[in-house]
Amino acid sequence: MKRNNVNRVLLNDFLGADYADYTDSFVSRKLHLEYSYLHCNPCNPRNPRLKFSYILIFFLLCFFPLHAQDPIPSCPLISKVTANCDTLRSYSQRTDTVAVPQIAFPSGFQQLGENELTDSLGILNPFWEKLRLLHAGFSTDTIRIVHIGDSHIRGRILPRTTGTLLTETFGAISYTDMGINGAFCTTFTRPDRISDIAALHPDLVILSFGTNESHNRRYNTLLHYRQMDELVRMLRDSLPNVPLLMTTPPGSYDSFRKSRRRRTYSINPRTAIAVETMRRFADDNGLAVWDMYEAVGGRQRACLNWQEAKLMRPDHVHYLPEGYVLQGELFYQALLKAYNDYVGY
Template sequence: MRMNKYIPILLLVYLVHPSIGWSQDRIPRRFTSRKGMKSFRSLPERRVGGDTIAVGTVLPATFKGGTPNRLIDSLQVLTPVLERLRLLKTGVSEDSLRVVHIGDSHVRGHIYPQTTAQKLIETFGPISYTDLGVNGATCLTFTHPQRIAAITALKPELLILSFGTNESHNRSYNANTHYQQMDELIGLLHDSLPGVPILLTTPPGSYDSFRRRRRRTYAINPRTQTAARMILKYAADHELAVWDLYNVVGGGQRACKNWAEARFMRPDHVHYVPEGYVLQGELLYEAIIKAYNDYVSD
């Protein structure tokens, strides 16, 4: 993955986010190569039946207690996006589908969103997938007029919003406040980009850290489950699509344990090693493809 590919994106983020260096959590180490990484093979993609695409992501054997990896979109909010993908796949259209993925340091590390981007490009062709992540970001981070303007200038046809880790990392977390903050950001996005579908995602899971007898210890952050629940509630209340990563990988009982036991978490127990972010990107891609298959099969 060549670094110069990200220079325009990183310049844009730097200009729009002058306070990046003062955020709450550290930037994940940049992923530059799969060399030396454990091998996690996805099932080979092939055409099945008519227009559907075979897809499957192999999880580590230690992963337990997950739910089916599917987008939640009962009102078919993503139908325009799925139709654009169909037109690209069948060669009817050659115009790029523009996707903008915003979020916290999980997004800013690029590995997670760009894994999804690369696999979508391999499958459908011309897709412009821009990730804009801010270290330590919550929903409120992106309500600044300059940030809304930067997102609007990219003219997205799909917006993906990945927040919740930093909201729930605050030990004074309040679920109602979190809901209101989501409403503020999404209201601004709707005003600036009317009609653009929005896909929310829940956080992957993280730990709290404590000092005990001069040693740092870690415990599963119980507020992440509440934050994920509020994201799901907001999506249902406001007719948005949502991808529930938190419960896909095990939820309150197993999400953190699954990541940790697979050695996919960094020592801070908040961020992930490259393999973990690659797996998250592959899972998002898989969920999108399953939605696509449902669409073209109807």
């Protein structure tokens, strides 16, 4: 330091006062920059503030444990058993579904099919929703069902069995049957009959035909298809937003008599063809289907099941009251299954 001062004095004498002032200014700036770098630069490891920060962080890490948002348990609680969680679907089923009764078939019934509705397009969803609201107590509106068909409906036991059971389950149900003996699909294509159906303001229309069509020995699938199309078009013109549900016939026999011998009976082979035509028409035109024929045994066993259980009348076409009650219960069961499928999703 002394040597530097001597040098400064000699230079001052030799160069004069201006150089001395310049030197003092240069040294001052240098000292200022060194001080700033040491004390103000946060990246300088010699910065005292940075050293203090490092010491503070180390102290905190040593004496305070780290935690996430929720502390992680030191070991799993193996003794605890997790409870089953209800999904929205199970909650919906618990509150909205209804109990589906088991059907007591006569002991002679064999090779039964699935008793269910076919509705791949969800045609009946508006109807199911009205039932759901009624069942849950969110609606007090009466739900109106109109069931049209042939003599099986005209006898009233089948539709009234189904209607009574639906009323007991859901409440305000109006189930109106409009059956005509010997009716074909075209029997209801008269404008006055379409008007009578529309005047009831139905939420669902059920069509039950096929027995009389299939009893014609000159049965023609194309003609049958066209007859169904005519009826459905007229109904949709008058009731554009009302879903249609078609049911297939239960099965019947042909009768024969040779000369003066007793009348003999054989299974009507055209019933299965008519049922296939009805299902194809429904699939092509957006109708739901309840295939009773298949549910009670189909081509192989439907007629045999009814006959062996002694539920058919002597004409082998119509049924005893117990037979129609069973058919009404089967229809009711199929409706409940489809309803539960709707509210279960």
